[in-house]
Amino acid sequence: MSYAAADHARRRAHHLRSIAVRIEHSPVMWLEQFAGDDTWAGGRPLLCRSTLQANLAQLHRSVDGLRWQAYLFEQRARQLDAVAALAHG
Amino acid sequence: MLLGYHPGRIRALLAQTHAAIDDLAHIDCSEPAAAAARDVIWLTRRNLADLWMPLLHQILASDAMTAWSAAPPPVASVRDEWARTAAWLTIEDSVTRAWSDERLIDAVVAQHGAVPPGDLFDDATKEIARRVASDPSFAERLLAAAGASEALALMVTTAAFGPAFTAEVGRRLLSPAASFGPLPDDHHRLAEATSAVLDQLATWPHIALELLHDPGVRDGLVFRAGLRTDAVREFVAAGLHLAVLDDATALGRSLDALIAFVPLAERTAFPPGVAQGIAASVGTHMRHLGPLLDAGAGSFLDVTGTAPLAVDGDPVTYADLESLYGRVVRDADAQVLLDIGLTDYLVERLRVVPDAATATAASAHPADLGDIIRTRLEPAVKALTLTFGDAATLEQRRIDDLLASRRRLQDRAVAVGFTLAGALPTVRPVTTVLKLAEKLRPDGTTGIDRVPEHDALVTLDGVVAREALRLVVADEQLRAAAGLDVLDDTTWRRLVAAADDPAIDFSNRGALMFQLGVDGADAVLVETFFAAATGTVDATPG
Numbered sequence: 001m002s003y004a005a006a007d008h009a010r011r012r013a014h015h016l017r018s019i020a021v022r023i024e025h026s027p028v029m030w031l032e033q034f035a036g037d038d039t040w041a042g043g044r045p046l047l048c049r050s051t052l053q054a055n056l057a058q059l060h061r062s063v064d065g066l067r068w069q070a071y072l073f074e075q076r077a078r079q080l081d082a083v084a085a086l087a088h089g
Numbered sequence: 090m091l092l093g094y095h096p097g098r099i100r101a102l103l104a105q106t107h108a109a110i111d112d113l114a115h116i117d118c119s120e121p122a123a124a125a126a127r128d129v130i131w132l133t134r135r136n137l138a139d140l141w142m143p144l145l146h147q148i149l150a151s152d153a154m155t156a157w158s159a160a161p162p163p164v165a166s167v168r169d170e171w172a173r174t175a176a177w178l179t180i181e182d183s184v185t186r187a188w189s190d191e192r193l194i195d196a197v198v199a200q201h202g203a204v205p206p207g208d209l210f211d212d213a214t215k216e217i218a219r220r221v222a223s224d225p226s227f228a229e230r231l232l233a234a235a236g237a238s239e240a241l242a243l244m245v246t247t248a249a250f251g252p253a254f255t256a257e258v259g260r261r262l263l264s265p266a267a268s269f270g271p272l273p274d275d276h277h278r279l280a281e282a283t284s285a286v287l288d289q290l291a292t293w294p295h296i297a298l299e300l301l302h303d304p305g306v307r308d309g310l311v312f313r314a315g316l317r318t319d320a321v322r323e324f325v326a327a328g329l330h331l332a333v334l335d336d337a338t339a340l341g342r343s344l345d346a347l348i349a350f351v352p353l354a355e356r357t358a359f360p361p362g363v364a365q366g367i368a369a370s371v372g373t374h375m376r377h378l379g380p381l382l383d384a385g386a387g388s389f390l391d392v393t394g395t396a397p398l399a400v401d402g403d404p405v406t407y408a409d410l411e412s413l414y415g416r417v418v419r420d421a422d423a424q425v426l427l428d429i430g431l432t433d434y435l436v437e438r439l440r441v442v443p444d445a446a447t448a449t450a451a452s453a454h455p456a457d458l459g460d461i462i463r464t465r466l467e468p469a470v471k472a473l474t475l476t477f478g479d480a481a482t483l484e485q486r487r488i489d490d491l492l493a494s495r496r497r498l499q500d501r502a503v504a505v506g507f508t509l510a511g512a513l514p515t516v517r518p519v520t521t522v523l524k525l526a527e528k529l530r531p532d533g534t535t536g537i538d539r540v541p542e543h544d545a546l547v548t549l550d551g552v553v554a555r556e557a558l559r560l561v562v563a564d565e566q567l568r569a570a571a572g573l574d575v576l577d578d579t580t581w582r583r584l585v586a587a588a589d590d591p592a593i594d595f596s597n598r599g600a601l602m603f604q605l606g607v608d609g610a611d612a613v614l615v616e617t618f619f620a621a622a623t624g625t626v627d628a629t630p631g
Contacts, residue, residue, distance in 0.1 A: 015120045023126065027112050038098065039101075040094040040102070045144070058133070062130075
């Protein structure tokens with residue numbers, strides 16, 4: 001059972017890391033380079049860019065959070081492995 | 090709101106935004122530990138869908154974009170496409186763009202008396218300005234419906250409108266037909282809005298000058314209560330003075346506008362703004378009127394070749410000027426402006442003095458310098474002193490008559506308080522006459538019952554002193570003749586610097602030595618020089 005729990009934690013960690021990579025490779029991450037002053041200018045374009053920049057910062061923080069959460073799951077998996085090994089030993 | 094964009098790049102941005110929204114929708118965030126990331130992804134998608142896409146679609150639907158795409162050029166590459174569409178296009182991102190003319194006009198009418206500042210008001214202002222500029226019939230309908238409204242007044246003060254339309258709004262606001270609400274506050278608000286329009290019109294002097302030729306505008310400036318003094322002053326001065334500075338050929342029109350105030354001067358006192366505006370322009374007008382004045386004879390000199398000026402069809406007279414400037418000198422601040430304007434006018438006449446001084450340099454003496462300067466100025470100073478003294482006397486008489494009729498105080502004797510203390514010996518008898526009259530003034534008399542006392546030409550002494558100093562600074566021979574060649578080097582450098590330093594007040598003789606930083610034996614020499622040059626041998630040393 002303990003090994004199964006460790007595997008489950010590792011799958012969750014893997015899923016979280018894949019989400020992080022998925023976000024990092026989303027087209028939204030380079031949308032800003034298409035939306036510069038040479039594309040449009042004015043009050044509303046400025047608002048659009050500002051909002052996007054805020055969202056990108058939030059997305060980057062989310063990616064860091066996802067990887068940290070994945071690390072914690074992997075730590076948990078190693079602990080579960082160690083406990084299972086002791087139990088079987 | 091004005092929006093600029095590049096058509097080709099907007100298309101690329103739209104495609105990328107579509108792709109980003111779709112991609113974010115397909116990120117699997119079912120993992121409970123990714124709840125925070127799911128929220129951020131949802132927020133980002135929503136912003137792109139609700140903020141970016143509507144704007145991009147609006148741009149794509151605009152006329153400019155349609156016009157461009159109606160005849161698409163062959164595209165060899167993205168770079169080529171961008172090169173061909175490099176023209177930066179603009180569209181109005183306007184809420185009120187879709188409104189009908191009637192709806193916009195009704196909105197302005199409905200706002201009368203309650204103008205909420207805000208985005209919609211700004212948006213409507215720009216849209217109305219755009220239609221006014223492109224559709225004369227819209228402008229006419231708007232003026233007919235709301236030409237004298239507070240809302241339209243505030244709109245034209247944003248400078249989004251052209252001078253002609255703004256002038257028309259100003260004309261209607263000042264006309265007697267301008268509508269007031271029933272409350273006193275309505276008067277106040279409309280006066281404030283009118284003042285703001287005058288502020289705007291003052292930035293176009295030639296428009297202000299044209300408006301001053303309108304009797305309704307002049308009546309409004311004089312009779313409309315509550316207008317801001319500074320707004321009226323700047324507007325009147327812009328039309329009468331700045332318009333001539335911009336274009337010297339406008340002097341005739343400016344004089345006509347000035348003289349057009351004479352009939353009003355006969356009827357009523359001027360509000361401070363009008364008096365100060367006319368006073369601020371006195372230097373400009375005296376360049377023409379000054380040489381014509383024969384004040385002693387109470388008439389104009391018979392000078393041919395000058396443009397005829399008329400009041401209600403009759404040639405302008407000395408009495409007309411007396412009446413007009415009488416209303417002006419009544420205001421204390423206007424007197425200060427008169428002082429500045431007349432001094433400028435006199436200083437201008439001094440430009441020819443150095444030639445005369447050079448011709449007599451060999452035998453020059455400080456007193457001679459003063460004589461040369463005074464000889465040049467004397468006729469002008471005499472004429473101006475008498476003219477403005479007469480004007481003050483006339484105004485005082487009007488005040489007295491008014492008081493007599495109001496209070497039935499037959500024994501009240503209020504003397505002329507406005508004196509023109511000419512610095513020249515030749516005009517001192519006049520000053521003396523005026524000052525004798527001054528003694529008749531009862532103690533404690535204040536308020537409207539006398540023309541405020543102000544020495545309108547007090548700075549003339551200073552003008553003469555500064556000009557004399559400039560002459561000796563410019564000529565070694567004159568310096569030696571003035572006895573200033575023995576001054577300490579430091580003292581001389583200070584005098585040289587002071588000659589062109591506007592911060593030094595040469596009319597304040599008591600403090601002049603302190604201002605110059607000169608003391609001891611040098612101070613005695615310098616004071617003696619100034620006293621001799623200005624003819625004020627009784628000047629009190631500082």
